[in-house]
Amino acid sequence: MNNITLQQAQQVIEAARQKSQETGVKMNIAVVDAGANLVAFARMNGAWLGSLDISIKKAKTARFFDMPTGDIGGLSQPGGPLYNIEHSNGGLITFPGGLPLRDAQGEVVGAIGVSGDSVENDHIVAEAGMHALR
Amino acid sequence: MNNITLQQAQQVIEAARQKSQETGVKMNIAVVDAGANLVAFARMNGAWLGSLDISIKKAKTARFFDMPTGDIGGLSQPGGPLYNIEHSNGGLITFPGGLPLRDAQGEVVGAIGVSGDSVENDHIVAEAGMHALR
Amino acid sequence: MNNITLQQAQQVIEAARQKSQETGVKMNIAVVDAGANLVAFARMNGAWLGSLDISIKKAKTARFFDMPTGDIGGLSQPGGPLYNIEHSNGGLITFPGGLPLRDAQGEVVGAIGVSGDSVENDHIVAEAGMHALR
Amino acid sequence: MNNITLQQAQQVIEAARQKSQETGVKMNIAVVDAGANLVAFARMNGAWLGSLDISIKKAKTARFFDMPTGDIGGLSQPGGPLYNIEHSNGGLITFPGGLPLRDAQGEVVGAIGVSGDSVENDHIVAEAGMHALR
Secondary structure, three states, X not given: OOOOOHHHHHHHHHHHHHHHHHHOOOOEEEEEEOOOOEEEEEEOOOOOOHHHHHHHHHHHHHHHHOOOHHHHHHHOOOOOOOOOHHHOOOXXXXXXXXXXXXXXXXXXXXXXXXXXXXXXXXXXXXXXXXXXXX | OOOOOHHHHHHHHHHHHHHHHHHOOOOXXXXXXXXXXXXEEEEXXXXXXXXXXXXXXXXXXXXXXXXXXXXXHHHOOOOOOOOOHHHOOOOOOOOOOEEEEEOOOOOEEEEEEEEOOOHHHHHHHHHHHHHOOO | OOOOOHHHHHHHHHHHHHHHHHHOOXXXXXXXXXXXXXXXXXXXXXXXXXXXXXXXXXXXXXXXXXXXXXXXXXXXXXXXXXXXXXXXXXXXXOOOOEEEEEOOOOOEEEEEEEEOOOXXXXXXXXXXXXHOOO | OOOOOXXXXXXXXXXXXXXXXXXXXXXXXXXXXXOOOEEEEEEOOOOOOHHHHHHHHHHHHHHXXXXXXXXXXXXXXXXXXXXXXXXXXXXXXXXXXXXXEEOXXXXXXXXXXXXXXXXXXXXXXXXXXXXXXX
């Protein structure tokens, strides 16, 4: 199993932090490894307290299913095939802001979760973090 | 970071309690500080037991995101951008009755959460508590 | 079932708060009713954050078994008859600082839990609160 | 209430990481703020997975009571005044490796928690992190 290193995780977080600063938003940024366990985390000054837990849950959710968190949210709605899947795993977050992280061979080595603003901005910042890995 | 004092929190609770009495409702009233930790609490005689936890969760939710709890509930509906956000932070409450508390400079110093009647009355009582601070 | 009123609980808390101030300590003070549910709470400015949960657990523990929390701690030691009873009820606290509250007829109507300093001071402050009831 | 910044927390973590590398140990390093909420975290490559949660709990415990975690462990032994305090606050860790972080005025602005080797080494690494703040 390939796995993200601490150095890579810190690069991902720094890229996400810089993107947040450029965008004028305050984010909680979490990176988990291939085992869905936290590797690195940063909460920007003044970021929402409630987004701390959400950012970690987004990162875990993205690695649990190796897909963007928002894709799961599309399936977990009332009437959908994964309705209320959020009750599993101690609580999932299924709206945008979590993305799998892949190495150069395309293998998933971890995931990033971002929370602190609109889900659109959360997603943009998570993408900036993701691009720092490759 | 400014923080609500115990004396201020007790004034907020007393104002909310008086408003409840005038309105003829029985409330659980919780005040948390800037760190989202409980500072003061009061459960009126005969108030719903199940509203104890809800009042505390409303106060925490309002501070977690620095907005009225009902605003979050508008975004967490099926199909909404924050669908099922309630699964984070050990359980959020996203219907009305929780409000951030700000000091004279507009900085958030805590939050109030009220539960025990209709959400409309919960909100009215929370507002009465909030106005006692300034 | 007789039950403590909010007014009585607030008198208990105020007496405990005054005793804390005289003693020069900063306390978390919780009062539960006959159903072991929180009625009133106060955290003094600068009191330990970790004592918030402990004060509530002390009050609940004292009502769960209608005895001072320290008495249970004497029985929950290694080799004792109630070894590790602290694992029950979502976590008990069995060192001093929690006391049952009785009405004039001697019936238990609630309990007080105090945490924020040495267990000796926690107990002294809890006693001061208890005496305010009768 | 003064509060540690993200930049300061990252300096604390980097100093602890360097000390770990010099010492030849692999650590989980967590920094919480004055509200006992996570600000920054790093898990070194190959560090024990079980130490992730322990490092965060050590940091929280140190801030909950504004003292080194090992001091609490001295009081929570069988027969001690705080026996089984670990059952509070969702789980405390009371052996060495957690230390309060103070600003130049001596005010507690957060805490560091380190876990991944012997408690002696955990403590040494936590101290190195602490010294980076001042």
